[in-house]
Amino acid sequence: MSSTRTQVYLTEAQRERIDTLTQAEGITLAEVVRRALDDYLERQSADVEAALSVTFGAVPDAAAPNRDEWERG
Secondary structure, three states, rough: OOOOOOOOOHHHHHHHHHHHHHHHHOOOHHHHHHHHHHHHHHHHHHHHHHHHHHHHOOOOOOOOOHHHHHOOO
């Protein structure tokens, strides 16, 4: 796995909570951040898929205008 160095600014409270996790789990700050981002990105992806799934076909008799009616310029 390749990595890219990225700088982020954390609040003091965030840093203190992360430091507690790193000490308790014996992992690096970078690992805590990667895990948190993976979790966040996975949830975002799932939210988009769920939204599309529940709305697909919600208006089955919707009609789009004929393209011949569009102005072309």
